[in-house]
Amino acid sequence: MLNPSRPLWAPFTAPAPRTDAVVLPPPPLPGRGVPFARRLASYGDRTALITPSGEVSYRALAERVAATAERLGPVRRLVLLAGANHTDALVIHLAALSAGHPVLLVPADSPATLDALTAAYDPDVVARPDAHGTWELDERRRGSAHLLHPELALLLSTSGSTGSPKLVRLSHENLQANAESIATYLGIRDTDRAATTLPPHYCYGLSVIHSQLLRGAGLILTDRSVTDPEFWEEFRAARGTSLAGVPYTFDLLDRIGFDRMDLPHLRYVTQAGGRLAPEQVARYAQLGRRAGWELFVMYGQTEATARMAYLPPDRAAERPRAVGVPIPGGSFRIRPVDDVDEPDTGELVYSGPNVMLGYAEGPADLALGRTVEELHTGDIARRAPDGLYEVVGRRSRFIKILGLRIDPQRVETILADHGIRALCAGDDDALAVVATQAHGVDVAGVRRLVADTCGLPPHALRVRVVRELPRLASGKPDHQAVRRLVREPEAPAPGPGTDDLRALYAEILDRTDVTEDSSFVDLGGDSLSYVEMSLRLEQTLGELPVDWHTTPIRKLRGERALPRTPGSTRPRRTLETGIALRAVGIVLIVGSHIPLFTVQGGAHVLLGVAGFNFARFHLSSPDRRERLRRTGRSIAFIALPSMVWITFALLLTREYDLANIVLANSLLPQDNSNPEWRYWFVEALVYFLTGLAVLLAIPLLDRAERRSPFGFALALVALGSVGRYDPWGLAHVRYHLSPTVVFFLFALGWAAARARTTGQRLLLTAVLLITVPGLFSGGQPLRTSIVVAGLTLLLWIPALPSTDPLNRLAGILAGNSLYIYLTHFQVYPYLRDHSPLLALAACLVVGVAYGAVATRLTRRLLPPTGTVTDRPTWGMLRLPGTLRRG
Template identity: 50%
Template sequence: MGGRGTGTKVAAGIADDLARHGERPALRTTSGTLTYAELDRRVTTARDQLAALGPGQLVRLRPAATAEFVVTWLAAFTGGHASLLTHDDGLARAYGASVERVGGRWRAARTTAPVLHPDLRLLLSTSGSTGSPKLVRLSAANLDANAAAIASYLHLTGDDVALTTLPLDYCYGLSVLHSHLLAGAAVVLDDRSVTDPALWERARTEGVTSFAGVPYTFDLLGTAGWPQLPTLRQVTQAGGRLAPDRVRALAEQGAREGWELVVMYGQTEATARMAYLPPELASTHPGTVGVAIPGGELWLDPVEGAGDGVGELVYRGPNVMMGYAERPADLALPAGPGELRTGDLARFTAEGLVEIVARRSRFAKLFGQRIDLDRVQTLLGLGGHDVGCAESADGTRLVVAVPGAPDAATLAEVGAAATAATGLPAHAALVVPVPALPRLPNGKLDQQAVGRLGLTPAATAPAEGDPAASLARLYARVLGLPAVDPDQSFVGLGGDSLSYVELSLRLESRLGRLPADWPNRTVAELAARIAPGPPAPRRSPAWARVDTTIVLRALAIVLIVGSHTNLWVVLGGAHVLLAVAGVNFARFHLADEGPRDRVRRVARATARVAVPSVLWIGAVALLTGEPGWRTVFLLNDLLGARAWSEPAWYYWFVEVVLIMTLGAGLLTALPRVLAFERRHRFPLALGLATVALVPRYAADLTSYDGDVIHSSQFVAWLFLAGWAAAVARGRRDRVLVTAVLLAGCAGFTGSTPRDLLVAAGVTVLVWVPTVPWPRVLVAPTGVVASASLYVYLTHWQVYPWFETRWPLGGLLASLAVGVLAWQVVNRVSARLSGWVASLALPLPHYAPVQRTDEEVR
């Protein structure tokens, strides 16, 4: 039985005569809108420049959600060249990429382009059973036909506005761009995560009518919250099987809210799409992938033992690839027969809809990797484990069934071997004990039965209780809260830099390497990364990746105290910490919320610094008679003498951080500034940092005789540039931030070594988000970084006892006293929170409040 799509004729190609759409918007970027006429002109210019390098080039393209990338791709495409779309430098070298576009200019490589088939236009990476690099060869006809088919069944028009929610080196994400360009529609280029509220704020502003997602996209939206888009008319889904109940729920939600859900099925080998489910059938047939796309044909090839009505799904259409390339010589091969054996076992329903039931080729696609299940079983068998492997029924994990009565150690050993054989994270391999491996009547492994083991209550129940509840208790302990809801995030709970270090390292030990945006993810979302059952034992590598701000905080406070105690003289650590403070301000205090909520957030954070500081310095003043009241109340920078004096200026760093945090927080809480900051985060921060350089240079030019390097008005640029570094996106932004920081560092302190240390520290902060760090030092580094405020406050009273006799002892004692003070404060805070909770006093709700710009204004 077959399912045939209606024929389609490609009237125009993806990039044919872009100017025919005139002044309609084509690409909407953060820096403005590019019309089709402007896009056509830029593509023509870039194409002509590329032609000067000669015909038949293999162009290496680095995918990015930018207008420059789109122009580069279309110029190579329309110029008759082939493009290799990849971030992998090794892959580009292996296939002999001959041209690359850098900084808006074409750059020829030292190698000659390989021989290319004249129809070849695009190479996309996939992987075979061995995991070796394999490229899908696509022609202009493949790309044009698939874009035309998608535009046809999605009924795209020039009024549509799509949002790039998927990477452009992924065939699905690229097909969104192609189909909309063909229809004369607009594409909003943005690479932010779907969990970032700013992405959806921009989508509302741009009037987005559609977005695309893979199953993981909808998992993220389920925890982060569905976006409110009044103009939304269509949501498309592909890239893996979405559970039928989820499809039905989304379709019904769309019916209520006025948008359609279109479930689709495809493979890179078919350019992007082979089938789609008409949206009106999503609620009634949520387990199917629908019918063939226009111009395509689907049918079943009988497979022995597959069952009645089940066969391998085969597709024919003009979008089927030219073939694979496994070495450069393959790039010259002619196109194949235009027929694709999908490797999926399927059947047709009574209504003629395709329903995928299993994989024939025993491959599982998990976490973007293609896993050869037979190879995994063979490797485990060589290790003495007779197991059965399958992809879980929900498509999220590798299930390994172990027969007999294996003990916990055996299960852990199998889990470790499975993750080693596949490269999957530990939580993605589910090891399940079974009395015997489930078999089909023909004696073969029952893959569907093994896959369902991952959904049984016994298999999915965590060995140590609910992971979300466990993580929620961890959050509550670290943040000093009586309770935490799993639907809240670190930022939403009012987390700040003082708690960030401890919590991030504790989470790392439970979850492995954390996603960069973990502070904005909910507890429940992070808990979903924890594997059920006992964790598989694994050998810890000698090195770990640690957040750069954590390492800088620990190193800086050690350098500060060591210099004061005369163990060494390495100055500049405090100024690096000012830039770190700016980064943390942007991370934790610029949440998308209303003005009042932002003021409350900043007030809570500054109180966590100001209260212990005032109490400690006040106690010291009562016992010793100094410093004066201005220093006790952290007002010396504002009200004290402008020249350095001791001990009045000892706590300058704390004062500057408080002034900058309060000032920046109150400034960005002003409704108009808040609205501007949401739309132009980097320009605002960079502009403020640049303006803050004025008093720093004015002091030099006027021979100012007061303290410059410790006063807030002269060091504000460090904090503000740290803020800019945190919101920088892309190389250009980072280059600009670095330029501002280096301009400020030049000759700033009057000591070249000190200036160089500050410059090195802030440059690392801008460019290196994580650093390799000896695993044995991760825990002590985290403790020192977490306690850095208390070490700074207390070391003035500790190190003088050791300064002349034992400088190293002064450093160690200062660190120990600071860590002890930090632990005492944490315990007191936890007890106070528990006491407040026991009195049933109302506690603030820390979930972020989402408001539109209109409400803010």
């Protein structure tokens, strides 16, 4: 609440005139303010604010705003407001905007900034929190000491200049137009509820507030960080639909496991405030598609009241480097620049009703009208053929060192491409580089890379390695601090770790192009190598995040750096459920065939696991051609070793025919003899993968899967469930082994990997309980129970408690389950009569041995290809246009 000792609606008592201030005749208050601030009452009893102390309706908010506006009086005055995500501060802000009083917003948590701007601009009213955290008004004069232009509504510090007397002058029209355009392209509804994740003195955070209030939507008013568990409790309780973040916010979201959170009402996530790494844009876009929300990457400047462009969510995954298209009502043009000779590239110039009136350097400038017609952004950009704009550099940050023209932003991009998060700044003497600590990142390596890239001698580079990059209160990079840091004495850099994750990836995946920015999936990892990789990584790093297979190596190192649970001495060992099911499933298959015991159903469980892995590994890439390439490689890795072994078995036993060798037995009329059906499982997998590759090669279906990953998988479950009952008579003589019948199990596994909510998992569980019973002739309750139990575990339990020895054994069996399945038919007949247990052991050993040989040979026949191998190596990267002599 506001200070009760001096309520805002109390009668005004003029203080004694200040002897150092000239009190001008009070100009009349204009009949207009910012429209959305004047129309709050029109939304009636809708919820406007959700605060820790309760909800505030629009009607109640409007009453408080009106009372505060009355307190501010009938004469326009300059109001300096210590902004915060607090009801009192918001009420004062809206009251001033609605009544036409210009507001100078400053951070409430920076007394030095507040004092500096108070001294520089001599505001007529100062609104700041007292010692108890309630806002009070210090009314310094009845009128105004300044000439205030009729259109002036808001004064904000320019990006990176908090505390500087240089301010951006924004009009009533600027604020209204920008709020309307943001609300339009985001599709804000009156049922939306956005969390205040950013400070209101920062134009991005303020734009969230304005655009929500414009549409009568709700604000979850909080000053908590996204790293606080209480923030997420408040967000869920309020049925939050929107999150806003700067790049640093997304780093924090990565650390706290945002991708595993259940946020059923989340509709969209917005990002601005600097360049988000393209791989993060693509990853969050894919995450949003799977979870049912959209990612809006946005581009703006304070001088444009916050926003100038946005990247349509359906383009984010495939065009993560673009800033997008102009916001509604705005437009871009490319102004040629002498130093840039690339086609369709130049300085980006923006026009629109949200462009500022101009800058203010001091109080006298508050009387100025419009001095700027269009905004020269200082960014070097190009318009791509598809109509999207891309920012490729920053004109105003160009520096000349030893006659070389250097773009620090391009240097930051180059370092990011090599897995190094860094900030760069410079002067006429040297380029300053501050990089974050990571395994393999040291001062010498960074200096060598930048020197090779820019052509600068090492003595012109000042490099520092730190734990965290310096940032402003808004979360944006602090380039002034970069210059200061590199002039401080260098602390000893941490030595390299004892393990080398890149070497581990190179060894297991047989790659020579592993970088810190590589992930398991990027390097062509599949379900065959996944098992060994995950177990070896867990031994090295401890418990792994669920999405480790799509996480870059450098971030996995960061996961290791996070503190463990207090009191813990070593990480708890777990085993992924999919790996456990593969290991147990293959043992059940072999043991039941000998028979050492009769517990059937393992093969049908493995079909579900195969679908689960297909969704995780083959559909993780944002590029359709890469998806198809991965699927094709997976088909080859299954089919080639199978055909080779079946050929050997034919020569050894004469029990098979050509249809078995080419994996076509299920497609041709056959009798019911046992040997010819032994490889139905391999055939089914090859058919499923081939059919899905054909489907996803169709752009329309590929886009449908990306837009709604769970919905697409659920449609396949529905199709498979129909095939389960064989209405078209496609099943062969062995019904429960027919590909058309068992496809629903593969589809259920796929959908399990895409399920993100409890409701989705309950739906799949219901389908499982309905479709599996009756699949096997005679009922076979034990077999049915095994299949239901295995797939239920896959749906609900991501990992099981385990031990190191058990993990190693499960890893060997699961990683070689295909090869054990292929070979065991030719091993156990020679030993089962002597010792069924020895026969089981021999089957497992022979399968593992064949797996070692087959994997090596297949990899040589099908060497890895793709985007990763095309990346330039260290010290050999030159970007055209980065450097200019002159």
